[in-house]
Amino acid sequence: MAKRGQMQLSFNFIVAIILIVAAIGVAFYVITVFLGLGECSEMGLFYRDLESAVDKAWQAEITERVFTGVVPGEVEQVCFGSLEELPRTGFSEQYQFLKRYGSHGVNVFLYPEGGACDGELSRHNVEHVAPSGLFCVPVSEGKVEVGLEKGTFDSEVQWKNVGG
Numbered sequence: 001m002a003k004r005g006q007m008q009l010s011f012n013f014i015v016a017i018i019l020i021v022a023a024i025g026v027a028f029y030v031i032t033v034f035l036g037l038g039e040c041s042e043m044g045l046f047y048r049d050l051e052s053a054v055d056k057a058w059q060a061e062i063t064e065r066v067f068t069g070v071v072p073g074e075v076e077q078v079c080f081g082s083l084e085e086l087p088r089t090g091f092s093e094q095y096q097f098l099k100r101y102g103s104h105g106v107n108v109f110l111y112p113e114g115g116a117c118d119g120e121l122s123r124h125n126v127e128h129v130a131p132s133g134l135f136c137v138p139v140s141e142g143k144v145e146v147g148l149e150k151g152t153f154d155s156e157v158q159w160k161n162v163g164g
Contacts, residue, residue: 039072043110043121046071050108051126057148057157058128066162068145071110078144079109080159081134088135088161095134098123107159111136130156137163 046069053067071078079094081087083104087095098109106123113122137144147160 039074040121042070042072047108047121047124047126054126054128054148054157057150060150062152063148063150063157065148066145067148068143070142071139071144073142075110075112075139077111077136077138078146079111079134079136080107080132080146080161082107082131083134085131085133088133091133091135094136098134107131109134128156130154130158132159135159135161137161 049069050067053065057063057065069078077094079091079098083095083099083106094109094111097111098113106125107129108124108126110122137146145162147162148157149160150157
């Protein structure tokens, strides 16, 4: 018999290699999903902390404070205000972008929208906040700051742009 010059592998060896490659692929997928869940959790914590700060400001008779929150890395700006009101000067691009998605009744937006959980948590409504024109605050080193103000005769908290 002549030798063929080919290496013959057993069927069990080939199946084992396929299973190892499949297991490595599944492991990478699971790690990617868990990293994505971390960003979703971080966004949920941001909204929870923001709501808590607004509730404290709303319950106070007079307050003027700055809320600092942590957002996921893909978010470039956090926008505050209502889409039913005209945007504040300098934020018409973000206003037009967010308005396309029809998010009425919401007063916190992430820009760009895909930056949080594939857009699932890109908008949120915080109660006890007076309607105001849209403005956006840039994210710096994963943190965003927004002012919260309420006067003696105010029934709701007002957003304030502390950066400008």
